[in-house]
Amino acid sequence: MDDAKIVQLYWDRDEQAIAATAQKYGNYCTAIARNILGSREDAEECVSDTYIGAWNAMPPHRPHILSAFLGKIVRNLSLNRYRHNTAEKRGGGELPVVLDELRELVSGKEDVEQEIDRRELVRAIDAFLGSLSPEKRSIFVSRYWYTASISAIAAQHGMKEGAVSMTLSRLRRKLHDYLTERGFAL
Incomplete structure (x- = not known):
């Protein structure tokens, strides 16, 4: 499915938007999160939170480049999780x-x-x-x-x-x- 159709699903409040996003961008988002966090479990949680973040942001936001939009969300969530983990003397990854x-x-x-x-x-x-x-x-x-x-x-x-x-x-x-x-x- 192309990005414009996925974004329209979000705007229509159709829950298929999340499934379409996961299918097209799941590996991409997971790679970003794992690079930052170094943990499969934390990465999966951040990716799930990314889908919720996209759901909450659209509407009113209509991203022109869905991959960059999702990448920014997952990156920010992962950095926040990294800060949380390292504050408790945990962590890893490339950061x-x-x-x-x-x-x-x-x-x-x-x-x-x-x-x-x-x-x-x-x-x-x-x-x-x-x-x-x-x-x-x-x-x-x-x-x-x-x-x-x-x-x-x-x-x-x-x-x-x-x-x-x-x-x-x-x-x-x-x-x-x-x-x-x-x-x-x-």
């Missing part, structure tokens, strides 16, 4: 490694000025990603949005893990330089 890799780019300190500049930073990062080749953009987004493991990215792109690690390192350095040139204090 700690990914955050360590990005630590050099973001200080983690929030103040009013940084919040005001957030939109400019988002635009600059979007522009940076738009300047990359499709393969490099895919590698970067797989790692830093979907928190995919180095080995999974290597398999997806037919590369060796060392090559993926080197590509990510170069892209982080390139992003750092790109943002610094545009006046962002990192």
Whole structure:
């Protein structure tokens, strides 16, 4: 079933929307949640909560790209679950490694000025990603949005893990330089 029909099912309040979503995007959502959480049980729970979140958001929201809409919901739910799990000294997954890799780019300190500049930073990062080749953009987004493991990215792109690690390192350095040139204090 195509995305427009699935979205219309949500708008019609037809419970088949959830079944259609699970059939088309279940594996996608599960992969995102498992990459963040490292736990099959927690991932399944977040995916179920994603369907409820989509049900509650539509209407009034009518997503143009259903996969991105669902991906954002499951990612946010998974990050919240991760924070909950690690607050209780539990956890796993790729998130700690990914955050360590990005630590050099973001200080983690929030103040009013940084919040005001957030939109400019988002635009600059979007522009940076738009300047990359499709393969490099895919590698970067797989790692830093979907928190995919180095080995999974290597398999997806037919590369060796060392090559993926080197590509990510170069892209982080390139992003750092790109943002610094545009006046962002990192």
